[in-house]
Amino acid sequence: MDINLLNKLERNAKLTTKELAVFLNQNEQYVADTITDMEREGVICGYHTLINWEKTNKECVSALIEVKVTPVRGQGFDKIAERIYRFDEVQAVYLMSGGYDLTVIIEGKTMKDIAIFVTSKLAPLESVLSTATHFVLKKYKDHGEILHDGKHEDERMIVSP
Amino acid sequence: MSRGFVTDKVKDLPASGIRKFFDVAAEMDDIISLGVGEPDFFTPWNVREEAIYSLERRRTAYTSNAGHPALREAICHYMYERYNLRYTARDQTIVTVGVSEAIDIALRAVLNPGDEVLIIEPCYVSYRACVILAGGIPVTVPTNEENNFRVQAEDVRSRITPRTKAIMLCYPNNPTGAVMEHDDLEKVCAVLREHEDILVISDEVYAELTYTGNAHISIASMPGMYERTLVLNGFSKAFAMTGWRLGYACGPSELIAGMVKIHQYVIMCAPTTAQLAGVEALQNGLDGVLKMRDEYDGRRRYMIESFREIGISCFEPLGAFYLFPSIKNTGLTSEDFCTRMLFERKLAVVPGTAFGDCGEGFIRCSYAYSFDELKEAVSRIKSFIAN
Numbered sequence: 112m113d114i115n116l117l118n119k120l121e122r123n124a125k126l127t128t129k130e131l132a133v134f135l136n137q138n139e140q141y142v143a144d145t146i147t148d149m150e151r152e153g154v155i156c157g158y159h160t161l162i163n164w165e166k167t168n169k170e171c172v173s174a175l176i177e178v179k180v181t182p183v184r185g186q187g188f189d190k191i192a193e194r195i196y197r198f199d200e201v202q203a204v205y206l207m208s209g210g211y212d213l214t215v216i217i218e219g220k221t222m223k224d225i226a227i228f229v230t231s232k233l234a235p236l237e238s239v240l241s242t243a244t245h246f247v248l249k250k251y252k253d254h255g256e257i258l259h260d261g262k263h264e265d266e267r268m269i270v271s272p
Numbered sequence: 273m274s275r276g277f278v279t280d281k282v283k284d285l286p287a288s289g290i291r292k293f294f295d296v297a298a299e300m301d302d303i304i305s306l307g308v309g310e311p312d313f314f315t316p317w318n319v320r321e322e323a324i325y326s327l328e329r330r331r332t333a334y335t336s337n338a339g340h341p342a343l344r345e346a347i348c349h350y351m352y353e354r355y356n357l358r359y360t361a362r363d364q365t366i367v368t369v370g371v372s373e374a375i376d377i378a379l380r381a382v383l384n385p386g387d388e389v390l391i392i393e394p395c396y397v398s399y400r401a402c403v404i405l406a407g408g409i410p411v412t413v414p415t416n417e418e419n420n421f422r423v424q425a426e427d428v429r430s431r432i433t434p435r436t437k438a439i440m441l442c443y444p445n446n447p448t449g450a451v452m453e454h455d456d457l458e459k460v461c462a463v464l465r466e467h468e469d470i471l472v473i474s475d476e477v478y479a480e481l482t483y484t485g486n487a488h489i490s491i492a493s494m495p496g497m498y499e500r501t502l503v504l505n506g507f508s509k510a511f512a513m514t515g516w517r518l519g520y521a522c523g524p525s526e527l528i529a530g531m532v533k534i535h536q537y538v539i540m541c542a543p544t545t546a547q548l549a550g551v552e553a554l555q556n557g558l559d560g561v562l563k564m565r566d567e568y569d570g571r572r573r574y575m576i577e578s579f580r581e582i583g584i585s586c587f588e589p590l591g592a593f594y595l596f597p598s599i600k601n602t603g604l605t606s607e608d609f610c611t612r613m614l615f616e617r618k619l620a621v622v623p624g625t626a627f628g629d630c631g632e633g634f635i636r637c638s639y640a641y642s643f644d645e646l647k648e649a650v651s652r653i654k655s656f657i658a659n
Binding site for chain 2: 119130134135136265267271
């Protein structure tokens with residue numbers, strides 16, 4: 112495992128192995144092999160593109176759902192989490208400390224899609240005690256990137272001492 | 273005929289070579305530039321936020337001349353933690369308007385008319401001018417690529433005269449990116465120990481941007497040097513705070529007192545908002561500095577590799593955010609190379625001669641740019657060289 116390599120990839124997965132090697136002061140073969148190993152071990156789980164869908168004409172709604180559940184003896188929360196995260200429309204599931212148990216982040220085309228999912232799929236699950244659905248109105252920052260910052264002009268002088 | 277308002281000294285002062293180049297480049301569109309001497313990062317938000325908060329609390333009055341006491345304390349703490357240098361906030365530290373002001377008032381405080389100052393070239397554009405304006409005589413000590421632009425003890429020794437009052441050092445160096453490691457410093461210190469009345473003025477504004485794997489060594493921390501060294505540093509490069517104009521000097525109390533005297537008449541105090549932001553930068557900014565340094569380091573390696581691939585020879589700079597590649601094999605002078613790059617490839621780089629005569633045959637390329645911009649710049653240089 113190589114934390115520096117992961118940090119670099121997490122910020123920009125488009126860098127070539129050669130570029131990564133130069134940036135990290137490693138040889139290219141090492142970078143290629145390490146990435147392959149980390150993919151195989153599930154340390155690297157995928158390569159994604161961060162898209163600001165609000166700037167497109169694609170209809171899209173997302174919501175954060177607070178879910179209270181009854182844990183199952185011997186399996187804790189894992190079983191019920193699995194029942195939830197297997198749904199395709201579920202983007203993320205986190206086990207939480209505090210006032211509720213699971214955070215479920217879900218995406219749908221319309222608010223109605225999400226309402227149907229909650230009422231027909233999520234809430235009826237045996238272990239689910241309650242749900243509270245919060246619709247996302249606007250994403251300001253995601254994955255460490257500010258989404259509504261506009262393009263930054265380089266305001267520095269062209270040449271300076 | 274009118275005698276004119278401007279002094280002969282100012283009339284004779286050459287305009288900065290960078291300025292000439294900037295005037296041409298500023299008129300052109302679609303320029304890609306590797307010409308800047310400042311970070312591409314923004315000042316970290318916690319620092320900007322602290323400045324906003326200080327304004328909300330109406331902290332808008334002057335501070336004491338030498339600088340806000342909290343900032344001077346923070347500076348002394350930082351100098352000890354990072355460079356093992358002990359200074360007192362009360363009488364060994366002054367906060368200035370950038371390192372630029374510190375250079376100016378230091379020279380004005382120490383030079384009598386005709387005193388000589390050793391200047392290691394290539395160097396920052398203001399040293400020579402500030403020495404002349406302060407009534408001194410600049411004496412050039414050239415460095416070269418064969419010695420990785422590290423100043424050689426013998427070159428210093430051979431230029432010392434009874435009139436030598438000070439030597440100015442800048443490592444990590446603008447424009448070359450050179451650093452001085454322990455053994456290099458020791459050789460120069462050995463010469464200086466034979467001349468105890470020569471003041472060392474050490475501009476260490478790029479100290480945090482050192483890529484040797486070891487921390488920057490201040491010459492003031494070398495044996496016998498503390499008492500006769502003035503260390504200049506600032507927030508511009510490490511904390512990406514160029515526009516705030518905030519620097520400082522630490523050194524012998526007698527000299528600091530002299531500098532404060534000039535500073536109180538001509539400046540009063542450094543901007544209060546910047547000073548309060550500076551406290552936050554020193555107290556909570558170091559993680560951000562190290563992240564920026566790592567990013568620069570990656571780009572540095574990328575640029576060296578890219579230049580070597582396209583056949584441009586480049587010694588390995590181990591500090592600051594500049595490369596100083598040789599363009600001698602193109603057969604062009606630095607000025608011609610840069611002018612043609614600008615007009616034919618719309619790429620701004622700075623001729624080495626802007627930093628002293630021994631910069632002939634070199635260009636300064638800053639890597640304080642995004643990776644995409646660096647890639648584009650390299651491809652423009654490549655296509656220029658190929659023709």
